[in-house]
Amino acid sequence: MVEETGADVSGLRTGDLVVAPFVWSDGVCAYCAEGLTTSCVHGGFWGSIGEQGQSDGGQGEAVRVPFADATLVRLPADALCDERLLTALLSLSDVLGTGHHAALGAGVRPGATVAVVGDGAVGLCGVLAAKRLGAGVPHAGGQGRIIALGRHRARTDIARGFGATDVVAERGDEAVAAVRQLTGGQGAHAVIEAVGTEQSMRTAVGITRDGGAIGYVGVPHGSGTGLDLGEMFDRNIALRGGVAPVRTYIPELLPDVLNGSVDPSPVFDLTVGLGEVPDGYRAMDERTALKVLVKL
Missing domain, CATH: 3.90.180.10 (Medium-chain alcohol dehydrogenases, catalytic domain)
Incomplete structure (x- = not known):
């Protein structure tokens, strides 16, 4: 205000x-x-x-x-x-626009198969963004899937509500094998990477279809990048992403949030007061909360 x-x-x-x-x-x-x-x-x-x-x-x-x-x-x-709409609108400040940025970077399109690495608020909004862009529904270009990679049941339930057609709980090589099995051995056309670790990026490369693209928005942290440029070169895998310019996306996303066709409000699963902000951060760190809403 x-x-x-x-x-x-x-x-x-x-x-x-x-x-x-x-x-x-x-x-x-x-x-x-x-x-x-x-x-x-x-x-x-x-x-x-x-x-x-x-x-x-x-x-x-x-x-x-x-x-x-x-x-x-x-x-x-x-x-x-x-209250629900106000919470949904809050997501425009960050996570919804960031998920949208990743989906655009990955080249999500109607009929494409999309895989989302990460079940945090941004990854879940990546699922929502992929659905909004036409993935996961029958289309002339194919009947693609939206595959959410995550191990937390409460979060993957939200992913399914946002449009995920499949959930893969495995990690590492097992996750790559599971996604490839779901996609006839080929992998996903578009992969959203929303974690930022070396392992998550290796997984993203491993599950991308030849000629596909990765949209990365996970803040890089850890000892390495997880990127094998030789493999990406040989398989024609594109990489695009970074800090999301969410201010640019707000006018595009706002009407869909207002009319209810896009509702990211479920990612906010804990509300705290201003004096309880440290508790909110602790809850997210301990994975007992997904995204915290601070109410004055």
Whole structure:
């Protein structure tokens, strides 16, 4: 909710209900013009230090928003009366747009077989994004699958609700074998990698069909990349992804969230108050919560 506007803000008013992506941007630089708002030359992440000085963190009672006209997106005021819708709209700030970014990077299309590595909030939104883009339903180009790779029953149940046709609980070589069995030995046309470890990337490469693509959005961590460029070269596997420019995707995704055709709200399975934020992080770390909603 907008509490106050500065003299340079013209598109927003006090009282407006808004959503903010996890990166603020000016909306006019060369990168923003190309839709890559995460590389904005004047932008930054909440809590970071940049040209604007120290920016406020995004998890507080209030935050000053640089370039508010370009960064914030106004939402319908009546969304405040619908708890489920308000929760779904919150996903536009990060996980839904990130899942969509991965699906685009992987080249998801109607009739394609898609595999999603990772059963966190982003991976589950990747399933939802793949379904939205036409995967997993009969099509002239084929009757593809949406295969969710994950071991947590509560999360894979959400994946099925989001459109997954199959669930693979195995990991490593066993996961690769299971996906290939489901796909007649060929693998998936499009693979979403939403974990960021060496093992998850090796799995992603192993389950990709020759000529297919991997959309990676898992923040890389660990000792290695898991990429064998020689194998990817020989099998014509493309790799595309990175930090999701979710501000660019919000106008496209917003109507589907508002009309209910896309409902990512189930990924938020725990609500905490501002003073309980450390407990929320602990719950996610211990895998007792999927994604935490902080309510003031």
